[in-house]
Amino acid sequence: MSQATATAVEALPASTRRAAGSAGDRVFEALCRGAGVFVLLLLGAIIVELFIGGWQAFRTFGFGFVTSLEWDPVQEVFGAGVPVYGTILTAVLAIILAVPVAFGVAFFLTELAPEWMRRPVGTAVELLAAVPSIIYGMWGFFVVVPVMARHIQPAIIDTVGELPVIGWLFEGPPFGTGLFTAALILAIMILPFIAATMRDVFEQVPPVFKESAYGLGATRWEVMRGVVLPYTRTSVVGGIMLGLGRALGETMAVTFVIGNANRIATSLFGPGNTIASLVALEFGESQLGSLKLSALLALGFILFVISFIVLAISRWLLRPRLKG
Amino acid sequence: MASTTYAAAARPDKDPVVAARLGTRRRRVDSVIRIACVAATLLGLLFLFSILVTLAWRGLDAMTFTVFTDVTRPPGSNGGLLNAIVGSIIQVVIGTAIGTPIGMLVGTYLAEYARGSAFGNVVRFVSDILLSAPSILIGLFVYQLLVVPFGGFSGWAGSIALAIIVIPIVVRTTEDMLTLIPNTLREAVIGLGAPKWKMITLVCWRAALSGIITGVLLAVARVAGETAPLLFTSLGNNAWNTDLTRPYPSLPVTIYAYAGSPYEDWIALAWSGALIITLGVLSLNILARSIFRAKR
Numbered sequence: 001m002s003q004a005t006a007t008a009v010e011a012l013p014a015s016t017r018r019a020a021g022s023a024g025d026r027v028f029e030a031l032c033r034g035a036g037v038f039v040l041l042l043l044g045a046i047i048v049e050l051f052i053g054g055w056q057a058f059r060t061f062g063f064g065f066v067t068s069l070e071w072d073p074v075q076e077v078f079g080a081g082v083p084v085y086g087t088i089l090t091a092v093l094a095i096i097l098a099v100p101v102a103f104g105v106a107f108f109l110t111e112l113a114p115e116w117m118r119r120p121v122g123t124a125v126e127l128l129a130a131v132p133s134i135i136y137g138m139w140g141f142f143v144v145v146p147v148m149a150r151h152i153q154p155a156i157i158d159t160v161g162e163l164p165v166i167g168w169l170f171e172g173p174p175f176g177t178g179l180f181t182a183a184l185i186l187a188i189m190i191l192p193f194i195a196a197t198m199r200d201v202f203e204q205v206p207p208v209f210k211e212s213a214y215g216l217g218a219t220r221w222e223v224m225r226g227v228v229l230p231y232t233r234t235s236v237v238g239g240i241m242l243g244l245g246r247a248l249g250e251t252m253a254v255t256f257v258i259g260n261a262n263r264i265a266t267s268l269f270g271p272g273n274t275i276a277s278l279v280a281l282e283f284g285e286s287q288l289g290s291l292k293l294s295a296l297l298a299l300g301f302i303l304f305v306i307s308f309i310v311l312a313i314s315r316w317l318l319r320p321r322l323k324g
Numbered sequence: 325m326a327s328t329t330y331a332a333a334a335r336p337d338k339d340p341v342v343a344a345r346l347g348t349r350r351r352r353v354d355s356v357i358r359i360a361c362v363a364a365t366l367l368g369l370l371f372l373f374s375i376l377v378t379l380a381w382r383g384l385d386a387m388t389f390t391v392f393t394d395v396t397r398p399p400g401s402n403g404g405l406l407n408a409i410v411g412s413i414i415q416v417v418i419g420t421a422i423g424t425p426i427g428m429l430v431g432t433y434l435a436e437y438a439r440g441s442a443f444g445n446v447v448r449f450v451s452d453i454l455l456s457a458p459s460i461l462i463g464l465f466v467y468q469l470l471v472v473p474f475g476g477f478s479g480w481a482g483s484i485a486l487a488i489i490v491i492p493i494v495v496r497t498t499e500d501m502l503t504l505i506p507n508t509l510r511e512a513v514i515g516l517g518a519p520k521w522k523m524i525t526l527v528c529w530r531a532a533l534s535g536i537i538t539g540v541l542l543a544v545a546r547v548a549g550e551t552a553p554l555l556f557t558s559l560g561n562n563a564w565n566t567d568l569t570r571p572y573p574s575l576p577v578t579i580y581a582y583a584g585s586p587y588e589d590w591i592a593l594a595w596s597g598a599l600i601i602t603l604g605v606l607s608l609n610i611l612a613r614s615i616f617r618a619k620r
Contacts, residue, residue: 022519024522025519025521028520028521028524028525029437029520029521031429032429032430032432032436033437035426035429035433036430036434036438036443036444037447038426038430039430039447039450039454039491039495040447040450042454042488042491043450043453045465045469046457046461046462046465049464049465050465050468053464101367101368102364104361104362104363104364104365105361105365107361108362108365109365112361112362121365121369123610123613124368124372125368126609127372127606127609128368128371130545130606130609131375131549131602132548132549132551132576132601132605133552134549134551134579134580134601135375135549135598135601135602137580137583138579138583139375139378139379141583142378142382143374143378191368191371192368219350219351219354221354221357222354242456245456246456249457249458249459249460249461250458251459251460251552252552256584276460279460279464280555283556284555296464297464300461300464303458303460303461304457304458307456308453308457311452311453311456311457312449312453314456315452
C-alpha cells in the first residue's frame, strides 16, 4: 500500500473496507442467486401442485382420463378428451388464420411502409396485444358473434357447406358461437404477438444481404422470399409457436364465444369447449375435495404439459438468432 | 420458379419478349403481395379500431358518476363499480410490490452473475416459460397453494397470483436493460475500488432505471386486466371490502360476471368497466413506451 492510496481511502484501514465490501458482495450475490433458485422452485411447485390436485382423478380414471370423451358431473365420470380436442383444434385453427395476416403486417412494417408510418402502425399493433383478454371476450360475444350468426356463417354454410368433400366441416345451424368463432377471436388476439416477433426477427437480417438482392434487380417480394425468410426461418417458426402457446391457454376470450358443450362437434360451427374454458366455467360449481375439482386440476396439469412443450420448442427455436 | 424460367430460355436477356414477359410477371406478383400486405395491416388496425369504437360507444353510454362513487348492487338498483375498481388497484399494487423486487434480483443475477453459465441459462429458460404460461394455471396453482390450506378465497391469494405473473416480465426487462450497459462503465466503477454490489445497485440499476420502470409499467398493465387467475384466488366480492383475508373484489372478475348476466343494467356496467380497464391499460402502455423513448 503506497502512501497516496492510504490517504485517499480516508480514515478506515484498507483491510476493514475490503472485508465489508466482500461481505456485502456475498450477501447480494446470495440474494440474486436465491431469487433465481426461487423462480425454478416456482415452476416446479406449479407442476407438483397441479399434479397433486389432479391425482385423485388420475388414480380413479387411469391413463384413459386423457382420451375419455365423457364429462358427466352427475355420474361423477370425467374425461379430458373433448376439452383437449377443443383446445388443440381452436389453437391450430387460430394459427392458420393468424399467420398469413401477421406475416403481411410484419412484411409491411419492415419493408413496405414509409419510414414515418412504421412507428405509429407498429405501436398500434403492440397496443392490440396489450388489450386484456376479457375485452376480446366481450367484443367477440357482443360484436363478432351476431355478425357471424347473421352474415358470415349462413353465407359459408350455403356455399362451402354444399361442397362434397369438405362440406361437413361447415354444416349445422348458424349459432354465431362455436369452435370457429373461438378460433377467430384467438387468431385476432395472437396476431399482434406473432406480427411483433416476425418484425423483430426480420429487422435482424443484415442490410447488406437485402441490398445485394435489390442490386441484382430483385423485387421486394423476391427479397423477402429469397433472402429474409430463409435467413429468419427458425425464428419465424419460433414466433409462431409462441403464438400457439398463447392460444392454447387463453381463457376469458374463449369462454365467451365457444358455446360450451362437452361433445366433439364434427362441424367447425358447432359448440365445444377448451381446457381453459371448461375449468373457468365449472370451477365455481365444484366442491372442495370432490372428484370433479380434482378432474379440473388434472385438466390444468394436462394443459401445463401441452403448453410447456410448445413454449419450450418456441424458446429453443428463438434463442440462437435473438442472442446472436 | 424464377430459376427454371431462366434455364428454359437459353439467354433471357437476349430475348426481349421473354425478358419483358418475365419482368411483367415478377412485378405483378410483387404488386399483388404488396397489396395483400397492406390489406393485412389495415385488417389488423380495423380490429383495434373496432374494439376501441365498441368500447367507447357502449362504455360511454353507461358511464355515469355513480360508476365511480357507488359499490356493486343487485340488478335494477343503479349500482356502481367503486369496490371493484379499488379492489383491483390494491391487488395490482400489492402484486407489483411483491413481484418487482424478486424479478429485479433474478434479472440482475442473469445479467451480472450468470452470463453464459449453465444454471443461468436454466433460470432464463424457466422464467421465459413462466412469462408465456397460461395465466389460468397460475390461478389454479395459487388456489392449491394458498386458498385450500388457509381455508378460503382472499385478497392475498389474488395479489400473490398477480405477483407470480409480474416476476417474469420484470426479469426479462431487467436483464435486457442491464445487458445493454457497456462494460466500460462497470470497469470504471470497479476501478474506483467499489464492491460489486455497490456497482450494481448504485450504477447499473440507475443506468437501467428507465428500462426497468418501463418493464414494471408493462407488468402493471398486463396484470390489471388479468381475470382468470383471480377467479380462483380472490373470487370477487359484491360488497365493499378492504380486508385482504376475505374474498376480494376486482374489476375484471366483476366485468366477467356482469357481462355474462341477463340484466341490461349489469351488462351496461360491464361495458363501462371494460372501457375503464382498457383506457387504463392502453395509457399505461403508451406511458411506458414514452418513458423508454425519452430516456434513450
